[in-house]
Amino acid sequence: MTGSVVALAGGVGGAKLALGLAKTLPSERLTIVVNTGDDEVFHGLHVSPDLDTVMYALAGLTNPQTGWGIADDSFAALSMLERYGAPTWFNLGDMDLATHVRRTELLKLDWTLSQVAQELCQSLGVRHPVVPMTDAKVSTIVETDEGDLSFQVYFVERQCQPVVRGIRFENAETAGMADGFLTALDCATGICFCPSNPFLSIAPILAVSGARERIASFSGTRVVVSPIVGGKALRGPAAKLLGELGHEVSCVGVARYYQGLCDVFVIDEMDRGYADTIRDLGMTVSVTSTVMDTDEDKATLATRVCCLMA
C-alpha cells in the first residue's frame, strides 16, 4: 500500500493494534484518533484514559499485566489521597498521575487537548500522531437500569455490572472533530477500526459532529477488526453490551453494527463459520488470527490490515 491510515481506537484492545500499526507504518502514514468520551476529572485533574493507554503503548511504557497504566508504577500518591478522604476507586499510579497533572496544567493555560496530546507524546518519544476525536468536552453517559452513570462509574467503579439500556454522548452533536482528525481523514487511503468496544470506544468517535458522515462517504478502504472472538469479548463488556442492547452476541452482531461504515471485516479464525453471513451484509471478510498477546501478534495483525487496504 502507498497511502496513509487513520486508526480509530479506544482502550486496551485498540491500543494493541495501534501499536502494531505504529510498528508497521512510518509516522507520516498513520494517525491514531482516540476516543475521549471516557475523559473524566479525578481529584481536579483531567484524565484521558484512552489517550494515555495509546500513548503509553506507543511509548513502550504500558503495564503488561493490565494493558493500561505504566509498568512498575507506584501508588504512594493514591494512598495519601485515600488518607485525605478522596474517592480512590479509579486507580492512578504516581507516574500516571504526573501525566494528568501536566495535562491539567497545560489545559488551564488554554492549550487544546490535541496540543497537549502532541506535547506529551513528543516528550515520551512517540512519533506517530495520537489525536483526540475532538478538542471539545464529550461525555459518554451509560443509561442503565440503575439510572444514568458516567462512563468511569459504570466501567471502573461498578465494573460494568449494571444492565445497559442505552448509551449517549453528551455534547457530541456540537463538538467538532479535532483538526488532526479532519486533516488525517483528508489524506487517508484507509481507515482501521481497531478492535475496541463498538459502543463505548468507537461510537463516541462516530458521534462527534460530522465524523460518521465523513467515514460513511470515505472513498478509501475501511477495515474493521472484530473485538468479538468466539462470541466473547477478549476483554471488557462488549459481548455483554451486544446482548443488552439487542444485538447478536457474535462477530456478526458487530458487523451489522458497522454496516455502511465498513468495507472489510476482519474476524478470527475461530469465527470462520460466520464469514458467509457477514459477506451477505455486503462486506469483504478477512479471516486471520486476531488475538494479540505479543508485540509480534500486534505487528502481524497490523500488517494484515495494511495489506487489506492496498
Place this chain on the structure above:
Amino acid sequence: MTGSVVALAGGVGGAKLALGLAKTLPSERLTIVVNTGDDEVFHGLHVSPDLDTVMYALAGLTNPQTGWGIADDSFAALSMLERYGAPTWFNLGDMDLATHVRRTELLKLDWTLSQVAQELCQSLGVRHPVVPMTDAKVSTIVETDEGDLSFQVYFVERQCQPVVRGIRFENAETAGMADGFLTALDCATGICFCPSNPFLSIAPILAVSGARERIASFSGTRVVVSPIVGGKALRGPAAKLLGELGHEVSCVGVARYYQGLCDVFVIDEMDRGYADTIRDLGMTVSVTSTVMDTDEDKATLATRVCCLMA
C-alpha cells in the same frame, strides 16, 4: 499557665517548636498560625510549603533528614514530570504531591485555605488548629541585586545566593487575617514567635493587614525564640539576611527587629553574653538551650516557653 497560646511559625525551625508546643499543650490551648507568603503554584497545583511542614510535623510524617516533606516519600511523579519537560527544581514527593492535588481540588471548589488546612490536618489526625495567616493570596517577593525573585525561586532554585536588598509582601496590606488567626488572638494569653526566619517567615505574618497592630497591642506575654544562635542561623539564610539588610548578625539584631512586639526574648546558652544588651532593649531575657535536635528537645523548649507565659 492557664491561658492559650498563638504560635507564629514558618518553615522547619518553626515546625519543630510547633511540634514541641503541640506535645505540651492540649489542642484547645494552642493555635499555630503559619506563613503562606511562600505559597506557590507548581504544575498548576497550589503548594503551601510552610503549612505542610507544620502539618507533617504534627502528624509525625516529617522526613527526619530534611525537616520538611514526608519520610520515605518516593519521586516517581516528579521524574515523569521531568520527562514531560516541566521544571522540577522544586522537590515534590509522591505522597506530598497528593497533598497539593487535594488542596488544589478543594480550593477550586471554593473552600478557603483555612478550611482546606483544617480538612487535611483532620485527615492526618492533627488535632491542634493549624491556620494560615490569611485566606487571601500574599506573595513574598525578594528584591535582590539580580532583580525581584519569587520566594521559591530565591530560596529553592537559587539557594538564597543572590544578595537581598529588600523584601516585600505583595497584597499583604489588603489581605485580611484568617478568621482562625483573629479568634485565636482574641482568646490567647500568650504569643510565641517560633525560631523561624524573621524576614521570610514571620514578617509576612506581621504584614497581613491588622496583624502587626494586634500583636503590638497584645495584652498577654509575647515570647520570641531567637533563630540565631552563636551568630549563625541553625538553618536557612536568616544570618545572611540580617547582614544584607543592615542588621547586627547576632541574636541582638533579631531582638532589635522584634522591639515593640516582644516581652520575653529567648536566647541560647551560647549567647548568654548578649543578655544584658537585649535587656537594655526593654525585654526580659531567658537563656536556655534552643537547639532542637530531638523531640525531647522540642518539648523541653516548648515547656520553657509556656512557663515564660505563666
